[in-house]
Amino acid sequence: MHEDIKNNKLKYFASEHGFGTNSEKFKDHALLQGSGEIDSDGKEIPHNDIFRIVHDIQGHNLGNKADFSPEGEHQAYLTHKQQYSPLAGKALFTETAGQANWGIFNAASGSTNMRKIAKGDVDNLDFAEQKTGLFPDSIINKEYHQ
DSSP, rough: HHHHHHHHOOOOOOOGGGTTTTTGGGTTTTGGGGEEEEOTTTTTEEHHHHHHHHHHHIIIIIITTTOOHHHHHHHHHHGGGGOOHHHHEEEEEEEEEIHHHHHHHHHTHHHHHHHHHHHHHHGGGOOOOOOOOOOOOOHHHHHGGO
16 A cells, blocks of 8 residues: 555555445445545545545555554554544544454454455455444543544
């Protein structure tokens, strides 16, 4: 990914291929609505894909070239949240750290996802179902996340 960004080219996992474990279940989710941006195939890009692309660039790439390991995801969140208000930072944490932690630490797929990450196979990760909401301050505002 970092090499792609350096070369002004970025591949991304499109929401149409998986938005959580069941894309059809979430077809009315706000992040799946069109952004108005059109991809190279002439299709409208959903807000979720725009958000993920921005997070990869502003969080992972600018966050010391953070990878997709637990430490890399946390670094990406810490770097990316500097660009947002405190309220928007809560949404960022919920959307990025919440989903990453589910994918890394849940009993059903966490160890499988970690093996895929170690092999660089990030195209086949299992993702948490998308939800709308915010984690409570008791989680988001822990010293570790500052």
